[in-house]
Amino acid sequence: MNVPGSVQIIDVSPRDGLQNEKQTVPTEIKFELIEGLIDAGIKKLEATSFVSPKWVPQMGDNSELMQLINQARHPEVCYSVLTPNMRGFEGALKFAADEVVIFGSASETFSQKNINCSIDESIERFAPVAAAAKAAGIKVRGVISCAVGCPYEGEIAPSQVAYVTKRLVDIGAEHIGVADTIGVGTPIKVQNALKAAMQYIDVKDISGHFHDTYGQALANILTSLSLGVAQYDTSVAGLGGCPYAKGATGNVATEDVVYMLHGMGIDTGVDLDKLIHVGQRISDFLGRNNGSRAAKALLAKLQD
Numbered sequence: 001m002n003v004p005g006s007v008q009i010i011d012v013s014p015r016d017g018l019q020n021e022k023q024t025v026p027t028e029i030k031f032e033l034i035e036g037l038i039d040a041g042i043k044k045l046e047a048t049s050f051v052s053p054k055w056v057p058q059m060g061d062n063s064e065l066m067q068l069i070n071q072a073r074h075p076e077v078c079y080s081v082l083t084p085n086m087r088g089f090e091g092a093l094k095f096a097a098d099e100v101v102i103f104g105s106a107s108e109t110f111s112q113k114n115i116n117c118s119i120d121e122s123i124e125r126f127a128p129v130a131a132a133a134k135a136a137g138i139k140v141r142g143v144i145s146c147a148v149g150c151p152y153e154g155e156i157a158p159s160q161v162a163y164v165t166k167r168l169v170d171i172g173a174e175h176i177g178v179a180d181t182i183g184v185g186t187p188i189k190v191q192n193a194l195k196a197a198m199q200y201i202d203v204k205d206i207s208g209h210f211h212d213t214y215g216q217a218l219a220n221i222l223t224s225l226s227l228g229v230a231q232y233d234t235s236v237a238g239l240g241g242c243p244y245a246k247g248a249t250g251n252v253a254t255e256d257v258v259y260m261l262h263g264m265g266i267d268t269g270v271d272l273d274k275l276i277h278v279g280q281r282i283s284d285f286l287g288r289n290n291g292s293r294a295a296k297a298l299l300a301k302l303q304d
């Protein structure tokens, strides 16, 4: 199989990993998680989201977190934040985020449930965000949720992914994330979603975002690699879920992806030995089982 020689890991655990946590996670713990990820070699991460705290209370400390980050900023790291509208963009700008994420959906119903507007209305909201970000020299990433399946509508046609990709690219998204929000995708379906996006954007500017709800995420990454996709959103310890996608479990665990990629001779720049401790620390704090099988196996070996 022809696969990329190196892959960029985008760890989304501080945002996607924690947004659905019921217990309040102190800002200092989020900051510690971010610093641990960076120490383990992560060069790009989703720090937080500038969304309504009524909709996602866990991200309500976005300003405080960005303030902490800015006191110890690592210039080589890309700090991304989610911005659903201009109000969110103002937060991103104030705290000098490196990238804003405009997050749309391939499913009409999910768009309504998640951001309270239709797909077309969301594009209208995102357009000024993308324009303002470009003017300020901030990167713009578009993410398409429910690119394979939707908790409300079931299977999603690749033509929907193509449509939303085109709309996002037309308003200025430089990158498209193809997201399997509820982890129902299997390799051929995921390939079809990616190929739909590839009609409108080069594969080098596409990332995969695969939740592991049905245990398909590594297979989906493998199949995406074969298409040349070289960027993946992952979450340390497999943390995560979307508050507006019932039953959605965590993202594929960063440790599992790194283990697979390194085993294939693909460089990630991540130090797996350090990363497993970062995942275990946050799992311990949350009182959760570590969702990474590779981390559990490696940590058990250390105790032998």
Ligand SMILES: CC(C)(COP(=O)([O-])OP(=O)([O-])OC[C@H]1O[C@@H](n2cnc3c(N)ncnc32)[C@H](O)[C@@H]1OP(=O)([O-])[O-])[C@@H](O)C(=O)NCCC(=O)NCCSC(=O)C[C@@](C)(O)CC(=O)[O-]
Pocket: 016, 019, 049, 050, 051, 052, 053, 055, 056, 082, 084, 085, 086, 087, 088, 089, 103, 114, 115, 116, 143, 144, 145, 146, 179, 180, 181, 182, 209, 241, 242, 243, 244
């Ligand atoms: C988009 C809105 C705001 C629309 O929500 P709305 O109610 O339609 O918006 P609105 O403009 O009418 O404003 C309502 C209230 O929210 C405030 N507001 C408005 N905007 C902001 C903002 N940016 N920051 C802070 N506050 C804001 C606004 O000021 C007002 O406050 P009030 O007058 O009631 O006190 C809302 O639906 C929302 O915040 N949704 C968040 C959804 C979310 O974060 N979902 C999880 C992330 S997406 C995801 O996880 C999927 C992904 C990306 O990981 C990929 C995948 O797996 O698929």
